[in-house]
Amino acid sequence: MPKPVLSIDNLKIEATAYPPGEAPRKITIVDGVSLSLDKGKVLGLIGESGAGKSTIGLSAMAYGRGGIELTGGEIHLSGREIRKAKGRVLRSLRGAEVTYVAQSAAAAFNPAKRLMEQVIEATVSHGRATRKEAEARAIELFHKLGLPEPETFGDRYPHQVSGGQLQRAMTAMALCPQPDLVIFDEPTTALDVTTQLGVLAAIKGAIRDLGVAALYITHDLAVVAQIADDIMVLRQGKTVEYGSTEQIITAPQEDYTKALVSVTAKEHTEKTSDQPPVLEVKGLSAEYRGMGRDVLSDINIAIQPGTTLAVVGESGSGKSTLARVITGLLPQKAGDVTFDGRPLSHDLKGRSRSDLQELQMIYQMADTAMNPRQTVGTIIGRPLQFYFGMKGAALRARTIELLEEIELGAGFMDRYPAELSGGQKQRVCIARALAAKPKLIICDEVTSALDPLVAEGILKLLYDLQAREQVSYMFITHDIATVKAIADTIAVMHLGKVVRYGPKSSVLSPPFDDYTDLLLRSVPEMRLGWMEEVAG
Amino acid sequence: MNSLVLKLLVQRVALGLLLIFLVSIMIFLGTQILPGDVAQAILGQTATPESLANLREELGLNVPPLERYLSWLGGVLQGDLGTSLTNGRDIGASIADRLGNTLFLAMWAAIISVPLAIILGLVSVLYRGRWPDKLISAVTLSAISVPEFMMSYILMYYVAVQLGWAPSVAMLNDRMSLLDKLHAISLPIAVLVMVVLAHMMRMTRAALLNVMQSAYIETAELKGIRRSLVIWRHAFPNSIAPIVNVVMLNMAYLVVGVVVVEVVFVYPGMGQYLVDHVAKRDVPVVQACGLIFAAVYIFLNMFADIVSILANPRLRHPK
Incomplete structure (x- = not known):
């Protein structure tokens, strides 16, 4: 042998x-x-x-x-x-x-x-x-x-x-x-x-x-x-x-x-709501200075209260740019963003404190989204002080309450980010966003850097929080499995345009447009011989 | 050469010219607020108020500053650096020889120190943390820690006086051969090399070690390539920009900062000329020297930036 x-x-x-x-x-x-x-x-x-x-x-x-x-x-x-x-x-x-x-x-x-x-x-x-x-x-x-x-x-x-x-x-x-x-x-x-x-x-x-x-x-x-x-x-x-x-x-x-x-x-059945949308984007386009072409063109989407819109697409499709425009970091070239019934200023400087408070963001890299020299208690307490003027015992009590909501508990108050695992860090970022009592949280690839089992836990937490707090999510991801697990509505983005948009059940069922078809076919399935079938 | 690189180069050159213009204003203003008075310096203690006033009138010191600046700048642009207030000679002619001498000294110090610093930097990265690295750092850092004048006198005492290998005074004249000239300035060269070596070598080492953290260095190591070749082929080409920048800073220092060494070795260069005339409050000479030093400094840094731009493959070969 x-x-x-x-x-x-x-x-x-x-x-x-x-x-x-x-x-x-x-x-x-x-x-x-x-x-x-x-x-x-x-x-x-x-x-x-x-x-x-x-x-x-x-x-x-x-x-x-x-x-x-x-x-x-x-x-x-x-x-x-x-x-x-x-x-x-x-x-x-x-x-x-x-x-x-x-x-x-x-x-x-x-x-x-x-x-x-x-x-x-x-x-x-x-x-x-x-x-x-x-x-x-x-x-x-x-x-x-x-x-x-x-x-x-x-x-x-x-x-x-x-x-x-x-x-x-x-x-x-x-x-x-x-x-x-x-x-x-x-x-x-x-x-x-x-x-x-x-x-x-x-x-x-x-x-x-x-x-x-x-x-x-x-x-x-x-x-x-x-x-x-x-x-x-x-x-x-x-x-x-x-x-x-x-x-x-x-x-x-x-x-x-x-x-x-x-x-x-995992998959869940979609929720619908007949209330007026918490966020509505109409005819939005945007460009980066000096690029000479639109990174986003004619985007029309809406998010109902208490539901999740998943924005899915490849790198370079404009998903994160959309988030930057909605949060005011990148002023749009044309179009309107309406938040909770009121128009949002194009520029971050023109936004009121309640605009900022009610629209929060969670990032992909929890590591770099936290100050490594602040304790978890300080990180979560900061929005409480800033938006609600909380102090002393009330601040501490609310911080502990938030820590319990993200299933970590009071013992984490005095830890530094470096002492947390990847999943725990992302939970702290979620608690920080929740602290502001937002109406909408933009989640930018929040599970992409995590291991599958940890990511599953984070998705479940976000799902439970939505049921309890009636918060809406705009969930940016490239991963179809994540979309299936959390979305109520889906927007498929490709080259700066929304190519497919609607309730989850209709977006994920045929007939498909070419791009969505390619995207869905490319997701590896856990069975032998799958690649031979799709790659021919 | 593509249009993007050309645009960046033109921008950089334009910025350099703008800087020289701004520096000319600062030099002029700076010399205006210098304490002392050239008329007083020329006439000395025995001057009467009348003779002082006459001399000031004669030297043009009573004209408003803006007018004086414009006429000075106009002259400089036509290559006329003015005349010395103290000896009445044309500054351009006096400086030409001395600038040549200074550049000669700086050039030979650079020819020796730059390759030496880069080679020592490469060697210390190759043997990082082992004795050759530590020895190189210890020796170069000790050399830079000793003040230049002290180093000059130490060398003068041992090498020139005790051993008699080199002259203690660096005198040049036109009849000397190149070898004789180099022998004459060997001690100032040695001092200058020691002054600039450590800085360049440490920066080369730091820039290389920074690049050595990159994933592509691991790729090269996993190809089974010798460490010396990994450093030379993969790390060095990616460290050129920071290395060139620090090399140019040190070259500028060699030209501009040699005042002390020139004075100690009585070398007939720009530094000594400048020091002599500062003492005599000879403002046009100080202005001319300042402007030339600034131009050398700006030009060398501009050159470093241009090399950095050209060394960047992303700019040279756009998508």
């Missing part, structure tokens, strides 16, 4: 933590993970952020980011032990026998060098081909991966091509040295859903044609189901479940895997 391309036995990975005011100590990141990968096979590593997926992936190159050390176990690459190998040996393997595709290709390419030079660099420097052969091979790969004008594609600089194209170019870079193993680290996570499908199909085709082994790291079970032969589910650095893709998807054994498999299945 031939040796597996990669076998990992009882791997232990540690990092050194430097807690302020305490002695440095070792923390275990990965513990007791074992796996084996044969030639031509794809193993999916799946788990939440912090589960150790990327760390395990990079250990196949005996590489540890920052202060990470591979402290125990064995890693065999094509039969050779590499965990204890010397730097010189590792350099000869990296970029030659094992290559890496990073999550953000946009950051992983050197902005000062042409793509071709970077794609063939490892192949040439390891002597796996002459420059000429490598260039020919790269052009062939560009062709195979569906890049435009493969002959001249390599002459461009990274900023001259799109994100999806860069991700394909990075795949070409990894395949160019003809390695035995490729590590794909969330290669489609940063892409739009319609782009993701194409890249995923290109990667799968290339892996199949070249017969390389691959480790495919992702947090999206539906994606990995399309590409992997086997799946390993990880949590907190330990293996939860390891089996064939079919077994994991159709017959998960562990509770955690079951929760992952069923996470996107």
